[in-house]
Amino acid sequence: MKMVKRIFIGFVVIIIVIQFIQPVRNTSxxxxxxxxxxxxQPNDTIVKLLANSCFHCHSNNxxxxxxxxxxxxxxxxxxxxxxxxxxLNFDDLAALSNRRRNSKFKSISEQIEQDKMPLKSxxxxxxxxxLNEADKKLLINFFQSKIHNN
Amino acid sequence: MxxxxxxxxxxxAISFSACNSNADKTTDHSAMQHNLDxxxxxxMHSSTTSNAATTSKFxxxxxxYQHLTFALxxxxxxxxxxxxxxxxxxxAKVDKSGFTADQQKGYADLEADMKEHTEHITANAxxxxxxxxxxxxxxxxxxxxxxxFGAGKPLYKxxxxxxxxxxxxxxxxxxxxxxxxxxxNKMLTCGEVQEExx
Ligand SMILES: [Cu+2]
Numbered sequence: 001m002k003m004v005k006r007i008f009i010g011f012v013v014i015i016i017v018i019q020f021i022q023p024v025r026n027t028s029x030x031x032x033x034x035x036x037x038x039x040x041q042p043n044d045t046i047v048k049l050l051a052n053s054c055f056h057c058h059s060n061n062x063x064x065x066x067x068x069x070x071x072x073x074x075x076x077x078x079x080x081x082x083x084x085x086x087x088l089n090f091d092d093l094a095a096l097s098n099r100r101r102n103s104k105f106k107s108i109s110e111q112i113e114q115d116k117m118p119l120k121s122x123x124x125x126x127x128x129x130x131l132n133e134a135d136k137k138l139l140i141n142f143f144q145s146k147i148h149n150n
Numbered sequence: 151m152x153x154x155x156x157x158x159x160x161x162x163a164i165s166f167s168a169c170n171s172n173a174d175k176t177t178d179h180s181a182m183q184h185n186l187d188x189x190x191x192x193x194m195h196s197s198t199t200s201n202a203a204t205t206s207k208f209x210x211x212x213x214x215y216q217h218l219t220f221a222l223x224x225x226x227x228x229x230x231x232x233x234x235x236x237x238x239x240x241x242a243k244v245d246k247s248g249f250t251a252d253q254q255k256g257y258a259d260l261e262a263d264m265k266e267h268t269e270h271i272t273a274n275a276x277x278x279x280x281x282x283x284x285x286x287x288x289x290x291x292x293x294x295x296x297x298x299f300g301a302g303k304p305l306y307k308x309x310x311x312x313x314x315x316x317x318x319x320x321x322x323x324x325x326x327x328x329x330x331x332x333x334x335n336k337m338l339t340c341g342e343v344q345e346e347x348x
Contacts, residue, residue, distance in 0.1 A: 097259045099294075103266065103287050110283055 019071055023078035026062040026085075033059045039094035046142050050090070053118045053129045057084030060091045067125070080119065098148060105143040112136050112143075206302025208295060210240035211264075212324075215292055218271065219321050222285060222331035223338065227278040234271035234281075241265060256298055264291045282332050286319045293322060296347045304348060310341040320344065 032051060036042075042050070056062045057080050068074040088104060096104065111117040113136065118129050131139070206212070218233030241264050249257060267288035271281045296305055305322050313319040313332040321331055321341075328341040 097262075099259050099263050099291070103263055106287060107283075 023074055026060065026078075026081050032061075033090040033093075035094040036090045040146055042142060046138060049131065049135050049139060053131055055090060056129075057081050057119075057122070058088045058090050059085075060089070073125075076121075080122065102147050102149070105147050109140045109143045112139050206300060207245050208299060209302055211237060211244065211295075212292070212301065212305070212322075214240050215288075215322070216324060218285070219323065219331040220329065222278070222282060223329040223334055225278065225334035227281055228275050230278070230281050231272045231275035234268040238265060238268035238272065241268065253298070257295075260291050260295050264288060264295075267291070278334075282313075285321065285331060286313075289319070289321045293320070293347075296322070301347050304346060306343045307345040307347060308341040309344040310337075312337065312340050322347070 032047060033055065037047060062077075062081055068077045088108070093101060093104060108117075112131065118126075118131075123130050214233055214237035218230055218237060221227075221229035221233050241261055244257070244261075246254060246257065267284040270284045271288070274280045274284075293307060303324065305324060306326055307320050308323055308326075308328055309318060309320040310330055310332060311318040319332055323329075326343050328339050330338050330340045333340055
């Protein structure tokens with residue numbers, strides 16, 4: 001029984017200690033990716049949907065809910081943002097060539113269509129980021145309309 | 151204190167379960183690496199390099215692209231990942247000496263796009279549908295590459311109107327024989343030659 005108690009205390013200590021290791025935050029000070037909005041002219045509804053479901057992981061600015069202060073939740077979030085921004089960063093899209101934009105827009109449409117994005121593990125804790133069928137259609141139509149083959 | 155502990159425990163349980171999607175990826179990766187090692191001395195490799203006698207700077211890129219399309223036509227996603235990896239390496243090694251400034255710019259753009267698609271195909275050895283989505287865009291890149299730089303040998307643009315809910319897609323092949331990489335066994339012969347490239 002003593003052993004169990006020790007393991008328990010050890011575990012608590014570890015959990016407390018890791019709370020002090022906070023990952024660097026992904027914040028640019030700017031709330032929405034302005035260059036994306038200026039260049040591609042999404043309407044307010046689309047901006048709202050993207051802000052709610054995608055920008056957290058795919059832009060230079062993340063809105064952090066309180067529980068991301070609890071580790072390892074915050075670490076996991078940081079990893080998703082890193083990986084997500086590698087794949088797609090709405091703050092960078094305007095600077096891409098036509099070919100690269102087309103690739104990104106095609107991929108975005110497919111990910112939304114197949115319910116692969118937002119990530120399932122994210123929806124688990126951020127229920128309100130889920131997209132309904134109407135939202136999905138709106139977003140897909142928008143991105144499809146931005147694909148220009150020369 | 152007890153409450154705090156429970157809270158923290160629940161939070162970590164949530165985040166560990168959330169970690170699953172990433173964990174899958176890493177295991178796939180090592181399995182693929184292993185597969186690749188065993189592939190090294192297979193005859194397929196030597197046959198692809200024999201085409202290198204052609205004058206095009208891109209013959210390696212084309213032959214690995216072909217390797218990729220054949221693998222997908224065979225519904226072999228592991229082999230497709232190998233082909234895409236080799237293609238990505240060939241793309242990075244292309245000799246850019248003698249390119250004009252315009253060609254350099256054009257190639258840099260194609261290279262960035264092809265790099266992304268080959269990387270995704272390589273990383274998705276467990277997801278053939280996703281590999282095929284990237285093949286569609288990659289094929290457009292290879293087509294544009296051929297248009298701007300020449301193929302060095304005849305290439306056929308083959309179009310199948312059925313892919314992706316009848317939106318259609320094309321691929322490129324050295325022979326007119328139709329082996330559809332988007333459908334594989336399901337509809338191997340969907341496609342017709344649309345254009346001959348030189
Ligand atoms: Cu992908």
